[in-house]
Amino acid sequence: MTKSRIEARFAQLKAENRAAFVAYVMAGDPDYATGLEILQGLPAAGADLIEVGFPFSDPMAEGPPIQRAAQRALANGQTLKKTLAMVAEFRKADQTTPIIMMGYANPLVHHGYDAFARDAAAAGVDGVICVDIPPEEADPLADALDASELSLIRLATPTSDDKRLPVVIRRTSGFVYYVSVAGVTGVKEADAAAVAPNVERIRAASGLPVAVGFGIKTPERAAEIARVADAAVVGSALVEEVATGLAMNESVTARVLSKVESLAKAVRSARVESLTV
């Protein structure tokens, strides 16, 4: 039942012949109330799917922007339970936008995988990405998520060669997340020409939509990726709007949502434009 929100959204976008725009935000950044306001505003601003980061003190695959976002959220008391509460609040008004929770193992280990899966399903979460749980360690989490009908979304990377890829996509569902650069979030830029063949390869091997993230900051880059992938994910550039809003004493929500609008617009028109060029 819950799985179908992701499938339904990708099916709908396929019919519209366009890629999804996926917005990543850090839950509780800069604080719970503002974070909730941002989350609730994302669908209208153009986010087709939402990744909700749950903060961890030691995010080893994040660059400085998302590290700082996690620190802001933690400093203001964000927890895994509050992140689940935030999703539940969001679901009261939105029954269709898929929500993927993304973060690191220890808060989940601490909550207990089974309890987490049940609580996440009850809150209206659709899938989970856990950055530091590779396939070799994933079975206990995958069992728990399966039991609650949640998707475990896997990360494929530039180091996922033909030997590794089958391991990566085993037990994955919903979509595959292609990490387009070897590196941390928010530093290197994705290269659409290099990404395209990998997206094809992962799509063929998994039979699932492929979302691309980790190196997309601008509407131009988002549009390029949207021409070759099923979804373009932007995270660091959005949390940087939070930082800038705070520094300039402007509305953080307005800044983030306006950035989402420009990125979503670029993704929506990407394939149309490429036909007319």
Add this chain to the structure above:
Amino acid sequence: MKLQIPVNAPAKPNDYTAYPDASGRFGDYGGRYVPETLMPLVHDLDAAYTAAKNDPAFQAELRSFLTHYVGRPSPLYYAERLTQHYGGPKIYLKREELNHTGSHKINNCMGQILLAMRMGKTRIIAETGAGQHGVATATVCARFGLPCVVYMGAVDVERQKPNVFRMNLLGAQVEAVTAGSATLKDAMNEALRDWVTNVHDTYYLIGTAAGMHPYPAMVRDFQAVIGNEVKQQTLELEGRLPDAVVACVGGGSNAIGLFHPFLNDEGVQLIGVEAAGEGMETGRHAAAINGGRPGVLHGNMTYLLQDDEGQITEAHSISAGLDYPGIGPEHSWLHDVGRAKYLTCTDQEALDAFKLLAELEGILPAIESSHALARLPEICKEVGKDGIVVLNLSGRGDKDVQTVADHLGRQI
């Protein structure tokens, strides 16, 4: 379903040395919790290390460098005046502080640099706390002509200035890490971020028996030279094995190197000493086993300092080398199965032990090693008058002179 958090003491194994298993587990501890980008590299490293371990040519080359460059074997020294002071068992000190670069860290660095070159890697990165591992890494990189970047918490850069300068003299680039608590765990985060970014040419030379498989097993194997020598030396000097072997525990590499050859000799007590900082009751300490719970950080499931939400908390210790919120997974397992015992020592107790060894034996111990020395009164009492205790003097204290002076309120 497999337990996610170990709760009950696991069964006692028939052979303690049969771990980790193929998936890198010591019971429920260990594993490979790393981002997918690194997984193929971690598998490559595992395969390359297994091949090297079984290659007599690799082992011969390593032995030769340990003998002629590091200065092994290190002496096992009968500390006569310290023994008299406690009036009890004979106390022997394993003199790892006499190794080239002044600590046990070089044993591991020599092994890993030879492996890195065998794997064709051309750039070395490392994390460091006290700077001892950074210095040892910079040293082997200089010796073999490889570029070296050392990540070090900004707080540690400040309190271990002489070691930063030593690394620079050896040609290494020291990157001060300001993220998080700006200490060892953050340096390790930053080194992992570097590795994820530079997957093609870079070898990550981890300095302790922690992190993702195969590091805990590999670092242990390279440090086991300590315990193997101790075993041979006590047999030669005393005609029997010691009753207890003692070491300080940060990530746990000098301790596991000492313990491992004795794991199946159940008459030998294995005692690790964790840093209690300002006191266990203050919460400002670095004792993962005595004051933490199992969780996942830096690639492995192990005891960690963490809050009620699974966020890692800051460690506190006078000793930069012990100032880490985790511990190697094999120690977590040895604790749970009851084979090793983990005690604690406060900053003040370590300072007192530092002074005592200087005055009685003419040896300045590292402030890390002083933590082990500080528990000798209790250990001697338990072992009894006719016993033999071997304590690993993991490093020399020259680097800590400023810290000790500050705590004594002296200007130097």
